[in-house]
Amino acid sequence: MAFKWRKWNNILHRDLGYLAFGLSIVYAISGVAVNHAADWNPNYKIENTERHIKPLDSGKILTDTQIRSILNQLDATGEVNNVFYPSPEEVHIFLDDHTIELELATGHVFEEKVNERPIIYPTNFLHLNHPKALWTWMADIYAVTLGILAITGLFVLKGTKGITGRGAWLTILGLIIPVLFWILYL
Structure with a gap:
């Protein structure tokens, strides 16, 4: 056989x-x-929003209670990873998937939320x-x-629909396509 x-x-x-x-x-x-x-x-969905909260005194370091109050006003959850003061009038609060930028005197808030897609x-x-x-x-x-x-x-197929017929032309085309892109981009 x-x-x-x-x-x-x-x-x-x-x-x-x-x-x-x-x-x-x-x-x-x-x-x-x-x-x-x-x-x-392609990895993260980033949402930016602007809001307002109650203004705070600028030029002072915020207490943990004040920071928690800010988060409560924004319905923000999670642990605070870091707090940064780029200027006496502004504070940035970093959470796991969330960044809050607050202008203290105006209460203007810029939020950025990052979520995995x-x-x-x-x-x-x-x-x-x-x-x-x-x-x-x-x-x-x-x-x-x-x-x-x-x-x-x-x-897989034999005859006119396989590699000896139509398949041969499609295979050649399949080889030509990457060669053309190599020529164009290399």
């Missing part, structure tokens, strides 16, 4: 495709997000290899798997 290479090629392609599905979605989401980092922050932040974390260690090996295995999927995918 002859070895049925196409059958095994298709089984390998199918099974690796199933295994690579989750990582492909992670890299697809993160890839689009990171490609447009110049247009937006659900789904996108964790996919970027993996895609950009922040975990290092074991994840690097996982990403390498995934890259090799993509290479195998690309090669086995060439031979």
Whole structure:
């Protein structure tokens, strides 16, 4: 009995495709997000608001009670990480995901809240290899798997719709596209 290479090629392609599905979605989401980092922050949603609270005396260091009162007026929660006075008229209060800039004499408040983007932040974390260690090996295995999927995918179909027909032209086009971008940008 002859070895049925196409059958095994298709089984390998199918099974690796199933295994690579989750990582492909992670890299697809993160890839689009990171490609447009110049247009937006792909990891964090930053909200800026301006408000007013009761004015305070400028030129004095605020007590913990006064700082807590400011936070209460703004419905801000969390621990105070730091307090900074860039000038006698202004105070900056830093919380975990929140920065408050207050003009003491006017009570004018500028708030900046930073929140991780659900789904996108964790996919970027993996895609950009922040975990290092074991994840690097996982990403390498995934890259090799993509290479195998690309090669086995060439031979899934036979005949005029496969690599000897229409597939040949699409494969050539798929090779020309990155070459054109190399020529344009290198």
